[in-house]
Each structure stands twice: as structure tokens, then as C-alpha cells.
Amino acid sequence: MSVITMREAISQALWEEMERDENVFIMGEEVGVWGGTYAVTRGFYDHFGEKRVRDTPIAESVIVGAANGAAMVGLRPVAELMTINFAFTAMDQIVNQSAKLHTMFGGQFTLPIVIRAVGGGGRQLAATHSQTPDAVFAHFPGLKVVSPGTPYDAKGLLKSAIRGDDPVLFIENATLYQMRGEVPEEDYLEPIGVSKVQRQGSDVTLVTYSKMLQFSLDAAKELAKDGIEVEIVDLRTLRPLDMGPVIKSFKTTNRAVLVEEGWRSYGVMAEVATRLYEQAFDYIDAPIRRVAQHEVPLPYNRELEQQALPQVEDIVQAVKGVL
Amino acid sequence: MSVITMREAISQALWEEMERDENVFIMGEEVGVWGGTYAVTRGFYDHFGEKRVRDTPIAESVIVGAANGAAMVGLRPVAELMTINFAFTAMDQIVNQSAKLHTMFGGQFTLPIVIRAVGGGGRQLAATHSQTPDAVFAHFPGLKVVSPGTPYDAKGLLKSAIRGDDPVLFIENATLYQMRGEVPEEDYLEPIGVSKVQRQGSDVTLVTYSKMLQFSLDAAKELAKDGIEVEIVDLRTLRPLDMGPVIKSFKTTNRAVLVEEGWRSYGVMAEVATRLYEQAFDYIDAPIRRVAQHEVPLPYNRELEQQALPQVEDIVQAVKGVL
Amino acid sequence: MNKKQKIALFHEMVLIRRIEEHAMQLYQEGKIGGFLHLYIGQEAVGSGVLAARKPQDRVLTAYRDHGIAIASGIEAKTVMAELLGKKTGTSKGFGGSMHMADVEKNYWGGHAIVGSHLPFAAGMAMADRYRGEDNVTLCFFGDGATNIGYFHEALNLAGVWELPVVWICENNQYGMGTAVARASAVEEIHKKAEAYNTAHSRVDGMDVSKVYEAAQEAIQHAREKGPYFLEAVTYRFEGHSMGDPERYRTKAEVGEWEEHDPIGIFRKQLIEEKVADEDALNEQEKQVEGIVEQAIRYAEESPDPTWDDLVETVYVDEYGDVI
Amino acid sequence: MNKKQKIALFHEMVLIRRIEEHAMQLYQEGKIGGFLHLYIGQEAVGSGVLAARKPQDRVLTAYRDHGIAIASGIEAKTVMAELLGKKTGTSKGFGGSMHMADVEKNYWGGHAIVGSHLPFAAGMAMADRYRGEDNVTLCFFGDGATNIGYFHEALNLAGVWELPVVWICENNQYGMGTAVARASAVEEIHKKAEAYNTAHSRVDGMDVSKVYEAAQEAIQHAREKGPYFLEAVTYRFEGHSMGDPERYRTKAEVGEWEEHDPIGIFRKQLIEEKVADEDALNEQEKQVEGIVEQAIRYAEESPDPTWDDLVETVYVDEYGDVI
Numbered sequence A, B: 001m002s003v004i005t006m007r008e009a010i011s012q013a014l015w016e017e018m019e020r021d022e023n024v025f026i027m028g029e030e031v032g033v034w035g036g037t038y039a040v041t042r043g044f045y046d047h048f049g050e051k052r053v054r055d056t057p058i059a060e061s062v063i064v065g066a067a068n069g070a071a072m073v074g075l076r077p078v079a080e081l082m083t084i085n086f087a088f089t090a091m092d093q094i095v096n097q098s099a100k101l102h103t104m105f106g107g108q109f110t111l112p113i114v115i116r117a118v119g120g121g122g123r124q125l126a127a128t129h130s131q132t133p134d135a136v137f138a139h140f141p142g143l144k145v146v147s148p149g150t151p152y153d154a155k156g157l158l159k160s161a162i163r164g165d166d167p168v169l170f171i172e173n174a175t176l177y178q179m180r181g182e183v184p185e186e187d188y189l190e191p192i193g194v195s196k197v198q199r200q201g202s203d204v205t206l207v208t209y210s211k212m213l214q215f216s217l218d219a220a221k222e223l224a225k226d227g228i229e230v231e232i233v234d235l236r237t238l239r240p241l242d243m244g245p246v247i248k249s250f251k252t253t254n255r256a257v258l259v260e261e262g263w264r265s266y267g268v269m270a271e272v273a274t275r276l277y278e279q280a281f282d283y284i285d286a287p288i289r290r291v292a293q294h295e296v297p298l299p300y301n302r303e304l305e306q307q308a309l310p311q312v313e314d315i316v317q318a319v320k321g322v323l
Numbered sequence C, D: 001m002n003k004k005q006k007i008a009l010f011h012e013m014v015l016i017r018r019i020e021e022h023a024m025q026l027y028q029e030g031k032i033g034g035f036l037h038l039y040i041g042q043e044a045v046g047s048g049v050l051a052a053r054k055p056q057d058r059v060l061t062a063y064r065d066h067g068i069a070i071a072s073g074i075e076a077k078t079v080m081a082e083l084l085g086k087k088t089g090t091s092k093g094f095g096g097s098m099h100m101a102d103v104e105k106n107y108w109g110g111h112a113i114v115g116s117h118l119p120f121a122a123g124m125a126m127a128d129r130y131r132g133e134d135n136v137t138l139c140f141f142g143d144g145a146t147n148i149g150y151f152h153e154a155l156n157l158a159g160v161w162e163l164p165v166v167w168i169c170e171n172n173q174y175g176m177g178t179a180v181a182r183a184s185a186v187e188e189i190h191k192k193a194e195a196y197n198t199a200h201s202r203v204d205g206m207d208v209s210k211v212y213e214a215a216q217e218a219i220q221h222a223r224e225k226g227p228y229f230l231e232a233v234t235y236r237f238e239g240h241s242m243g244d245p246e247r248y249r250t251k252a253e254v255g256e257w258e259e260h261d262p263i264g265i266f267r268k269q270l271i272e273e274k275v276a277d278e279d280a281l282n283e284q285e286k287q288v289e290g291i292v293e294q295a296i297r298y299a300e301e302s303p304d305p306t307w308d309d310l311v312e313t314v315y316v317d318e319y320g321d322v323i
């Protein structure tokens, strides 16, 4: 094990998979000469060359669309959308094409594409540049949606996404790149579609993913001081959604708090809450609580933006609220 | 009262609002010379002329985008997206622009735009042309999402959408255009953001909207034969979402079935179910059930498509399941 | 082309025509559902271009795809089976009329979102260059498709990366009911290629011999130098799809174009060039009748796809039984 | 322009420069957050074009918007207040650096999704024609923005409808780190206008006098004949935004361009033309210093927007207290 940042973990996954399989290549805005807007592909252009690290025009629809085409004929593109906010300019390619072509043509070809996109708020980028619209993409069958919360999971899941034959939207969080965590020296894979217990506890089941996993771990520390032990289940994959570990934990705690960074209404946790009630109805002792973003376009003003985003303290209060 | 079709109701709303306010105009593909792909604007081109009934190139991003621009400077555009499946090629304009500009610029201008789009499956149009992705749009604060299930509501809600100053996505259903219903002769408005009881009953609360309202009414007839009386609450608006009538009904029935045409996971009813549990936890006697679309890209084959879509019989069974 | 090839080409064009005439019939009978876009009148474009390609060259088009499917070498019975939604169809009955493909024939569909396949073509051509193969990608689309963002992004990328693509615009004068001049700022569509530093020319799309020659040059150019834009001026004799009120054009206009029926023109050429006499060509037409009748029988006797067929085709990789 | 106007123009360009130099400083101090895109080096474009507009003419640009905000007549203190996220800013502190607008000044933003505002411009011009007003809409964007679908759809619509828009491409040689030749198939960007039947020309964007003249002609053309495309060749002296590693260009290249500093060039002209002497211009610079210092003080002393300010600005119409 070595301790590296999320940025390094993702960068390593890309580098190792490109070394491993020459069909893997990267295309997107500023992935090459610039080295990636978030420095994730720094050094790739010099090492792999412009053939496999392709700077593109600012044209998200053809970035994802050309990657879809290349994937249809057997390459393994990693298409980078600088941020998930720009995914909306490529929406048709992601939800109508990547997600559907395999099925719609009777399965005669596959779409082994990975679409990387950076999401999340909290950096004063204002309404159009600060979104966490993960639930929107998770709604479409045919697409897989992955969003890791630790360097270990990021590396292992990205490798699985690249080696797999299904289209995967891989959502990163800009404020997590500096986060550090243990990662094995040797090659490893983490399975897509498997939720994971990231902290054990017996009082409350806390379900979350991505950046909110870190907030939840912090909240858990706080709560532990008051003797409250929360069990944290990290979804890691939003579609397919693995409720197994969530239900298992909930059957022991009978209480749940669901935490996401995106807007509350029609968000990820609405689905998780509904499935909990559907699948563990008899184990519920208290109403499940959601912690999420207030329903406003995020403002530039720092204080207001922070006020609109879920905070560690909100999680702490929600947990106390279900006890 | 006169009995007219959904198509006529929508057509009348557009016609009357255009007669009423010359700032109202229509733009979209085939709205003019053709008379609307679904014949909703038949006769408009001849009566109002090409200035107010504008045929556009096949370019959804500029259809919505130019309408946004026109709305910013005071016109009241009704932008038609032939089907909601094509809304994905205009996604950025809808969820990043229409929904956010008013707030992001401090409220100094408004966006009185109505985006009409036809959704729904069941016509063998295959995966890319058969979607009901309403929940996706309802996730974005700043946008209002309306989807009526009767001619009366369609006319009254569309008029409110056109006269209102907020951006509204108005979702119609292609298989409902022939549906008939009573509509007042005189001018009237139905409020956006208000759910409505469409059938009274004391045994089960059935929450739905749009085409599934009709399926639910049929199911209710079936069930009535067995002496089961369902109360049907029609959401009509998905954002803002009015839970009032749902909660009120649920507190008397203590049982609920939620029905939507779109995919189950991360769908509209996940939010409704979650809010029901949050707001009426103590009134629940049985797990709430969802009836929705199976999680597959819809196939062309008629039987398989029908199998994937929610049917009246599924609703009947779900209701019996919660009793 | 030698005599044999020319007669085969005539045979193919007649086959395309007859298949669609029968398809119209089957649509009226309700055996074909969804949208049905006929190629009648445009056969010379698909047949002429495909006659000039090598089997290694890839082909894509829009939803008006039966003719190009046949010209790509797909059997009539397989096309018919897809139209009837059968498991033996090109796409297992999941795609229908608008979504036919056969990877074995290097025919990649059949795409119903206007412009969405142009990025695929760029990506496939990029993949071929990536692998050092000298394949060319032939991408067909309509006049209306040249006004959507996809067109711009795909042609620009092909231009910047000098990709081996032949862009074939089938200018049939209308995008649904909108005449070229009402939707495109430039009427000589091939001139749009200049904005992408792409060589271009225009050809009479009703004369298969001229199309064949132009295509040969275009394909050679693409293989050796980079992208080429070929505009084929043509006309569809039938409505845009079934049930087109055709208010946008006069019977007289259609009549004038019908006098330039591509099959009639080619027939005359073959006789003038003494490639074949009336009897020989009539014999070909008789053969075609037989093939089409067999194809229909085959399709009607073929099994429907099953629910399991569909569900198994949503994802490729295992991920447990979670949704 | 008379002497007074020329000196005012010089004053304005210096003001833009100083505001941004201070903004850089304030960003380092953490008083400005988010992204900060500086206009330094490009002042002659915004100032030259705006000097040629009538107040009735509308203005839009991208996120590199401080200079054009000032040139539109917005006060330095209001720009500064927005940069600091204050309620007294152009957008109440909700928009930040990338989203400044002032409807009173006919300045419509300030848009951060590349290309998204081009459709707005078409829509505004359409609205003006609709109302029979002879306003012109001036739409600024970068070289990189000409490769996204929005550009194509908006310019085509303006061409088909002959809208009074002046498209102003600020070709500063790079889209982030991607040189024009690596992203655009055509390097002489103004020639792209031919695909939209739009008149076009290119001007030295470092010489405000030349820009002013070119803009006068372009605006008159737009007002009388229809769309016009003006490419201004310019350069940004600073990074794309704060924290740009600038691996894509050499210090030498930047140095060469800095020798053509638009303010230096104009200063020289004014002295040669005897419009003003060194002392008079230095006096102007001193005045500007004072204005900027006052602006900063005003901004720092201004109140933050409140949570209620934000929530009240999400929707305009009443709809009860539902979310």
C-alpha cells in the first residue's frame, strides 16, 4: 500500500490501462498539451503521444460521439468532459446513443466507452458550473454511472470501467483531487455495481457516495464523541444500484440518513429511500432523512453557496434527528 | 362546457393566447406550413402568418436558445420540440440556461418561455424515440415542469404557462391527443404547482400524472367492481411538486400506489414516495408500491414494448397488493 | 462496371423499390409499426455510392435506411424481418425500420436522431487511422441534417484530423416539410464543406452512373487525402414518412421529378448501351418480385424476440442481479 | 470620433486594464473566488466595437466579460462589487466574474457555457425585428467557440432569417491551451461566415481605431442588410484564467504580442495625432487609479446578498410554498 491522492489514483488507472491495452486512448479538451484542466493527464501527451492523447475542439457532442463511433468498432475510448456541466451539450450522445445503441441494434456491437466528467460545487463557479446532476444520468438503462469517494475505489473502479464492455459515465469531484488514501502497489480491480461499507457502526445507517462520503466520515467522527456510531455505506455506483449492503446494514440499525451533494428533489437518495422502504419496510423505526443541496441554482457568493450545499453539521443533525 | 380532444384543447390554448397577446409566438420544426407534426398548430400559419408561427431548421439548441434570447428581451415564445427525445440535443439550453439565467443575473430579467415537448412510448418508435424522461427535467430548480392528463388541465395549464414569467417545460403525450374531455367555453386558467384529486375513493391513494392518469382511471373502474375505491391524485406539475392533496388523501387511506410511464429507478415516483414517507410516516399501513417502466431501452417489437410499459392490469395488481 | 455488375445494380435498385412498395402495404395492414421512411426516388444515391465502396469501407446513414441496408448487402428477408419486428431481423426486432445495421456487412445503421451518426462516422474513421487501416467511412445524411450542431462538430473534427470520411448529403429538397432555402442559409449545400477545409462536389442523384463515378473519386480522395463532401441532388417521391399531409409541395412538382425516376433513367441507359434488352430487364424485375415475396414469407414465419432476449441485451458485463 | 471621445476611449481602456490588474491582486488575496478570465491585451476589441454602437444596440459576450461590461457603460464599482460577490454587483453577487449583465446598459452578459449565448443573440435580434425596432445585437465570442454546435445553429438561423446581428470573433489564437489550427479546420475564422451566407471581414484587434471603423461598417451592415461576421485578431497577455500553467505557448511569443499592447498603440496614435500630450494621458491614468481604488472600497464596504435574496430570485410567479 502507498498513500496517494485521488488525482494520482485516477491518473495511475489511466496510465496503467493505456500501457496494458493499446486500444485505450484519451480524447477531450486540454487533455494533452495542457495536461488536463485538473492535471490528471499531466505527462500523458509526452509519453503516449498525440495519437493516444487527443486534444479536441470545444465540441462535447463530437467528443462523446466520435468516442462512441470508435468504441463501436473496437477501440476503448476514455472521453473526458472537462466538467459534468458540459455533459448537457453532449446529452443526446450520452443518454440516447452510448446508453442505447448496444440494445437497439440487437447487441451486434458493444460500446466500451468511459466518459469522465468532473462534478460538484463549492468553488464559487456559479449556477452553470457547479452542478451535481448525477441522478439525471443514473435514470437511463444501458448506461452505468460510477462515482467513487476514495483514491482506492477511484483507481479500481476506473480500471474496471475501462476494461468492461459497457458504456460508463465516471463522475469525479473537483474538490476531492487532493484527498489522500491508501492504494495497493499492484494491479487491482473494484467491481462496478457493488456498494461498500466504508465505516462500521450499529446506531444509524448512513448512505452516501463521492465527496459526501468524506463529509459523512467527518460527521461520524463528531458523532462518535457523543457515543453515536454510524455505519456508512458508499454506493460507488449509481446504476446499477446495489442496495444489498444498505439493506443489510439497515436491518441492524433500523435508522437511516441519506446524504448527497446534489439537489434533494428527484435526486439520487429519493431512489435509495424508496427502495429502502420497499425492501426493508418492517425494519423501520424512524423516518429516513435526506441531507442534500437546497433547491436553488448555486450562487457565486461564497457564504450563500456554502449555505446551499450540504455541510458536515447538517449530517450530524440529521443523524441525531433519526435517533 | 364542450367536449373536445387533448389536441384541440392545446391548440385552443395556443390560439387564444396568441390572439390575446401579440408578444406570444411559436417557433419550432414543422409548426407552420406542415401544421405541426401532431397537427396541434394546424391552421396557425395561415391565420397568424410566418412572423408568429416560425418554422425553424432542425436545430433544437437554437430553437430553445433563440427563444430564451427572445424571452430575455420581453417576448413570450412557445418553443416546440417535436418530441422530448430531441430535448437532449437542447439540454444545455433547457437546464443550464432557461432554468438558471433569471437567478444567475440577480433577477434583472425574466425568461417567460414555454417549451412544448411530446413524450411517451407505446408507438413502436424504438429506444431513442419513446422516452418519458420527465424526472430528469424536474430535477432542476428554476425550471417548472408541467404534464397534464386531461384536456381541461392541458388548456388551463398551458395558458398559465404562457402568461407566467417563469420558464416552463410543458410535456404532452402523443397517445393522448385523441382523448376527449369537457372544457369550458370561456377563458380559464389552471394554476401551475397544484396537484388535483381526479377521482375520489377511500381505500387506496393512487398518485400519477399524464397518460398514466387515464390508465389509473381505467384500473379504478376495474377495482370498483371488486368494491375497491381508489382515490387518484394527479400531480399535473412535477416541479414545483405539490404534495398537499397526496398527503391529505394518504392520511385517510394509509395506502398508496404510485404510477408513472417512465423508468422506475430515479423516476418521478421515487421523489413522491420519499416525500410521503417523510411527511406522513405515521400513517403508513403498508409498503408503498411503484408501477413504472421496466429498465430497458424500449424495443420496436410491439409485444415487447408493451411488456416493458406499465399496463392497467399492473396497476390493478399493485393496488390489490397494498390492501 | 462490367455488364454483369450493371445488371446487378439495376436488380438492386428494383429490389429496394419493391421492398418498400410492399412495406407500404404491410404498414397499411398494421404489420409494420412505428415510423416508416421510404427511400423511393433516392435509390440511385445509395446504390451508386455503395457500388463504389470496398467491403472494408464502413457505411452509416439516418432513419431512411432500407435502401442503403440492401445496397450494403443485407438480404431482403433480414430487412423485412426487422420491419416486422422479428428476432431474425437485422436488429433482433429491437430497432425497427429506423435502426437497421449489420456489422458483418460493415453497415453501422440506421440512426434516428438527426445528425447523431455524423460523430460516429468521424470516430470510426479516426479508429481506422488509429489502427493504420486504410478503410473509408461513408456517412449519408439529409439536407436538413446539415443545419444541426452535430454536422458542424463532426465535419470540423474530420477536417482538423484529416479523417477518411466521405460525407454524402442526400439533398432531396426538404427536411420533412421545410424546403432547403427555408432552413439553410446556403442552398448549394456542398459549399458548406469549405468551412471545414473539405473538398466537395455536387452530383445528379437521379443518375446512378454519375453517382457511381462521383463516389469513386470521393472515396479515393478520402482514402488518400482526407474528408470529402458529396452532395447528391435527389427527391423522395413519397411523403416524409407514412401519413404526411404533404402541404409543403405540389402534385405537379412531384410529377416533374417522377419523370426522372432513377430506375427508369438507368433502364434507358442499359438499353441504349446495349447492356441488356427490355426482356432481360423485365426478367430481373420478375426475379425481384419472387425474392420480395419470399422475404415477406420468411419474415412473417420468423419468431418474435423474447423478453429474455431483450433483458440480456441491455448490458454486456456481469454485475450481479442489481438494477 | 472627436478628441473628447478619443480621450474617453483611452480612459476606458486604461480603466479596464487597471480593474483587472487589481482583480488579479484581489484573487491572490482570496477576495475573489471561482474562475477569473482576464481581458488584458484584448481591450481594443471590446472598446472599439462598443464605441461604434448606439445605446439601443444589444451586447452579449462569454465569460471573459469585465472589459465589455465596462465598455458597455457599467460602473467600475458595480463590476468590482460583483467580483467580490456583493449585493451591489451587476448580478447581486449571484453571477460572479463570468456572469455580469446590466439590462439598463443593454448588456446581456457574461455567459460561461461556451457558445451558449450565440442563440440568445439570434433570438434577441429576432425579437427586435419582430417588434419592428432597428436595434442591432453585438455578440462577442472566442475562436474556440466557433467549433461548437451552437455557433453553427445560431449563425445559420441568423443567415436564414437575415437577423441584425454582428458576430464578433475575438481570435486570441487559443481556446484555453489549444491553438486555432489544432481545433479549427479553417484558420481564417471569418471565412466560416460564408457557410451562413453572411458578410465577413478581419481586423487588427490590437488597434482600437481600426476596430472602431470596422465595427461601424459591420453594425451599419447588420442594421440595414442582415448578419455580419467580424473577426478581430488579438491576444490575451495573461493565462486563460488564474493558474494557467501556459505550457502551450512560449514567453517569447507572449513578449512579441506585448509589443503590440493596444493601450500603447492607442497612446502613440493620440500623441501623433496631437489629440493629447503625454501629460494629459498620464493625467487620465491617474484619474483611473482613483476610480479603481474607490470602486474597490465601495465593493468591500457593500453588503453580501442574503439567503432570502437568493431564494426569492429562483422563480418569479407565486405558486404557494411548495418546492
Ligand SMILES: Cc1ncc(C[n+]2csc(CCOP(=O)(O)OP(=O)(O)O)c2C)c(N)n1
Residues within 6 Å of the ligand: B029, B058, B060, B082, B086, B089, C064, C112, C113, C114, C141, C142, C143, C144, C145, C146, C172, C174, C175, C176, C240
Ligand atoms: C434531433 C432531431 N430533431 C428532429 C427530429 C425529427 N425529424 C426526423 S426526420 C426529420 C427531417 C430530416 O430531414 P433531412 O435531414 O433532409 O432528411 P430526409 O428526411 O429528407 O431524408 C426530422 C425533423 C429528429 N429525428 N431528430
Ligand SMILES: Cc1ncc(C[n+]2csc(CCOP(=O)(O)OP(=O)(O)O)c2C)c(N)n1
Residues within 6 Å of the ligand: A029, A058, A060, A082, A086, A089, D064, D112, D113, D114, D141, D142, D143, D144, D145, D146, D172, D174, D175, D176, D240
Ligand atoms: C460547453 C463548454 N465546454 C467547455 C468549457 C470550458 N472552457 C471554458 S473557456 C474555454 C475556452 C474557450 O476558448 P475561446 O472560445 O477561444 O475563448 P477565450 O477563452 O480564448 O476568450 C473552455 C474550453 C465551457 N465553459 N463550456
Ligand SMILES: [Mg+2]
Residues within 6 Å of the ligand: C142, C143, C144, C170, C171, C172, C173, C174, C175, C176
Ligand atoms: Mg431532406
Ligand SMILES: [Mg+2]
Residues within 6 Å of the ligand: D142, D143, D144, D170, D171, D172, D173, D174, D175, D176
Ligand atoms: Mg480564444
